[in-house]
Amino acid sequence: MASLAVPKPPARTRRSLGGGVGPIGLGVATLWLSLIVLLPLAAVLTKSLEGGLGGFWDAISAPSARYALLLTTAISALVALINVVTGTLIAWVLVRDDFRGKSLVNAIIDLPFALPTIVASIVLLSLYGPRSPVGIHLYATKPAVILALAFVTLPFVVRSVQPVLMEVDREAEQAAASLGASGWTTFRRIILPALYPALLGGAGLAFARAIGEFGSVVLIGGGIPRDTEVASQYIAKQIETDRPASAAAVSVALLLISFAVLFAIRWFTKRKDVG
Amino acid sequence: MALAATFLALVVSACGGASDEVGSSNSSESTNAAATDGGGAEVKLSLVAYAVPKVGFDLVIPAFNQTPEGKGVTFSQSYGASGDQSRKVESGLPTDIVNFSVEPDVTRLVKSGQVDEDWNQGEHKGIPFGSVVTIVTRKGNPKGIKTWDDLLKDGVEVVTPNPFSSGSAKWNLLAPYAEKSNGGQDPKAGLDYLSKLIGDHIKVQPKSGREATETFLQGTGDVLLSYENEALFAERNGEEVEHTNPPVTFKIENPVAVLNTSKNKEKAQAFVDFLYTPEGQEKWAEAGFRPVDPDVAAKHAADFPEPEKLWTIDDLGGWGKVNDELFEPETGSVAKIYDEATS
Structure with a gap:
């Protein structure tokens, strides 16, 4: 049959x-x-390219544009890294552990996707702003930007790692354990290699999302030029002050960074798969 | 066959959609006719305004609805940075009435043919209300900031919006500029002051007057430069701030105009006319704006103390000159200072 x-x-x-x-x-x-x-x-x-290549270069190399691009790239990379660690941990807990309310937690993971990001910003502001009920003041600081981006990018790594983790060969793990490998060694040598492509893919998506994120950062980040102003805020400012060409130039720079990272990750995972 | 049927269905539904549109535009025209007949049919006016007069319109619109002219008129309202709003209207946002912070934002629409050239020929020159530039500090004024010179003290951080999107920002910068340049006679002295202020004391660039207030209330900066009405609004809301009108400051004049592209021109004009009536003026005064009607202004004299010296835009040669010389992107002197300090 x-x-x-x-x-x-x-x-x-x-x-x-x-x-x-x-x-x-x-x-x-x-x-x-x-x-x-x-x-x-x-x-x-x-x-x-309205102002020619020179105009393009001037637009993205203006000090506050350059700062915003560097800050955005650095913070997005950091957030992707944080996601790799915490996302794997959360996926691990969801796949391997059984506890009451697990399906609820599973559903909560996707909420940052559904919540308008500006709401995330308001919530973070009321939690960590100047009138913080918990006494933590992060308004207009870089940690606030990191926090906001970590919030909106949470689902990416979890959701890409989770299905792979479900498929991982438990027998190989048991074999490793019976041969005397510690939990950490088993994780590092047996599980992690299987997770690599999913981890990289999830991190890449989280990075790409973070690099273009606007809503969640706009209120809590403060948007201080050359301090906490991320590229998307810089672009919005250029549009509001009637400089669309400069806004487009910085957008193109962001696109190129994002594309390069996603492309590199694809290439890397492909090679890994073949090897 | 199936494909052809689907295609046919698509075409039919597209036609349906088109005829629906025709029907709806017909019906809206008929509402217009009814409205101009004074039939009391529903008219919806679209108001596009700068960021802070919402508190005023919240009082004025219900009062307008009480009048025979205003019965049944509803409003869709949009508030934002003055320059930004003006550019949106220029690029086609359906609008009946505009209210901007500064005249050049209306002039933009005159140039694009959307506002008649004689919009400011009335008794009050198209300005139904105004304010003065004021200095807002934290409660108790811990840094003792009362004059324009105090802003340049070491370690004082000033919050004022971005002059390329906000009208408020232009007024805020013109106030000390007028004092230091003695009404524009010594531009260099005025610009020297502004480059120190912008270069050393202004760190954030909110896009509108309202956003600047929010930023200040969130805890950024020692001083907020703003409209007096915005300061009164924050104080009445119980915020921990207070305002001091510096002895020498600047008269803010906020224009209102009707668009000639409006489908409800008469109602729109009726509303704008209402703004100048004693009733309308009273509401503006209640909301913290300085009325232009002398009788209403006299009644509220206690709320709106006269500064020792109040410069006006006419003293500096009018908006056309000021905008070209100071704020024109790339070439204006203030624009250059801003670009240097913040690019």
Whole structure:
């Protein structure tokens, strides 16, 4: 039965590729991607080059633009790193431990996706702002920005690691344990290699999200130029003060950073998979 | 076949959509007709304003609704940084009435043909209310800041919005500029003061007057430069701040205009006219804005003390000149100081 069923699908796929649905599907996908993603990106790129390459360079190398870009990249990398550690831990707890209310916790993980990020900013402000009920004052400091970004990027690593962790070969772990490996060694030598691609992928998404994040940072971050102003805030400021070309230039710089990181991660995981 | 059917369905529904639109625009035209007949049908006016007069409109609009003219008129209101709002209207935001912090934001719409050139030819030159620039400090004024010179004391951090998006910011900078330059006669002295203020004492750049207030209330800075009405608003809300009008300060004049593209021009004009009536003026005074009607102003003289010297934009040569010389991006002297200090 099974051996009969297996060869059949490829045949159907091949036939459908020649039959017309394939090209239409491909065409629709390309058209959609072009309309929704590529066309606006091309427009941003054009806008950013309004003042020529020199204008583009001036816009992104203005001291506060450069600072905002560096700060955003550094903090996003740090937040991705934090997520790698805490996200793995949370995924681990959710997969391996049993406790009451586990499904509730599981659902809470996705909440940062559903919550408008400006609400996150307000909540953080009322918790850690000048009228903090817990006595922690983080308003307009870098830790506040990190906290806000960690909040909105929480789900990425958890959700990419979780399914992989479920699939990990428990027998190999038991074998390692029976051969005298400590818990940490087992984790490092058996589990971590299996998790690598998922971890990198999750971290990459978290990084890309953090680098463009605006809403969650806008209130709690304070937006002090050359201190806590992240790139998206800098861009908003440029638009509000009627300098759209400079805003577009910094946006393009952000896009390039993000794209480079995502591309590097893809390349890295692919190589890892092959090896 | 199925594809063709789907396509047909799409076309049909698209036509349906189109005819719906036609129907709705017809119906809105008929509401207009009814309204101009004085039939009392519902009219919705769209008001686009700078960030802080919401408290005033919250009082004025219900009062307008009490009048026969204003019966049944509803408002959609949008508030934000003055320059930002003006650019939105310029690029096509459907609007009936605009209220900006500074005249150049209306002038932008005159240039784009959306506001008639004679908008400021009335008795009060299109200005139904105003205020003065004031210094807001933490309660008790711990750093003893009372004059423009006090702002330059060591370690004083000043919060004022970004002059390229905010009208409030322009007024705030013009006040000490007018004093130091003696009404524009010695621009260099005025600019020297501003470069010290902007370079050494201004760290954050909120986009509007309201955002600046929020930033200050969150704990940033020692001094907030703002509209007197905004200071009164914060104090009445029980915030831990107080304001001092410096002895020499600047008269703020906030223009209102009706767009000639408005579909409800007459109602919009009726509302704007109401702002100048004693009733309307009374409401502005209650909200902390300085009324322009002399009788109403006399009645509230105690709330709005006269400073020793009050410079006006006319003393500096009018907005056209001031904007070109000081605030024009890239070329204005204040714009250059700002770019140097904050870019």
